Amino acid sequence: MTDIEIAVIGGSGLYGMVGLTGVEEKRVVTPFGDPSDAIITGDLHGRRVAFLPRHGRGHTLSPSEVPYRANIFALKTMGVKYIVAVSACGSLREEFAPGHIVIPDQLVDHTKGIRAHTFFGGGLVAHIPVAHPFSPELSAALATAVRAANGTVHEGGNYITIEGPRFSTKAESLTYRQWGMEVIGMTTSPEAFLAAEAEIAYACMAHVTDYDVWHETEAPVTAAHVFRVVHQNTQLAQAAIAHLVHTADVWAGDFAAHHTLATAISTDPARIPVEVKTRLAPLVSKYLNNG
Secondary structure (H helix, E strand, O other): OOOOOEEEEEOOOHHHOOOOEEEEEEOOOEOOEOOOOOEEEEEEOOEEEEEEEOOOOOOOOOOOOOOHHHHHHHHHHOOOOEEEEEEEEEEOOOOOOOOOEEEOOEEEEEOOOOOOOOOOOOOOOEOOOOOOOOOHHHHHHHHHHHHHOOOOEEEOOEEEEEOOOOOOOHHHHHHHHHOOOOEEEOOHHHHHHHHHHOOOEEEEEEEEEEOOOOOOOOOOOOHHHHHHHHHHHHHHHHHHHHHHHHOHHHHOOOOHHHHHHHHOEOOOHHHOOHHHHHHOHHHHHHHHOOO
């Protein structure tokens, strides 16, 4: 496949932007099953960009059912170096109002352990560093792009991922506020950590849709309200992505995220099963060529 360096994971409406040409669908087979849907590719400002509907077109996959490993692995095999994750989130702070965009810099995984969360195991152990789960460089460029699209953006913040698909109880929401969380969602874990294992720079454009259920004067969050705000923000997301792609020559580079595995693989290469080496070759072959 021709390398496609920039990918967007998010709603199925994102690839309907003005200026996207040469649109094609690609079905990618991975050792971890099928991705959420066909990957849409197109030319935007002289670059080939990939778009992957996280929940499938028609929103057929719950947050727990999204094939996160297949999605990230498929993008890796296409040559992707930068992922922009577009997601809906609830606000846990008064100043992060519905309609605003948050570019988080920290992540807490509060899912229940039922999602496959790593590519490794089965004879190959890797301990990746994730002190900075979101790429600082890509996040800064994304914030600039949102501002250029006239969006209200907050740089930084603690994002907590819950299992879903239900929303929080009020007691849970108040607890997350006490923990120091700023926004809450259902899909960023394990997506961000798998991107780290795949050595792909990852940043999140989190669209605030509601105040979760902690707020005393706002109505409790509903799915209908969330999707309504997400739909309203689609044009903003498209404009920000277009600006990010257009300015890639300015911000793109060789980031720390592109070398996550350099010191992470713990297993003696001679002891790694051939099947595992073959299956994970797109991720690890450059580190095991002498093993």
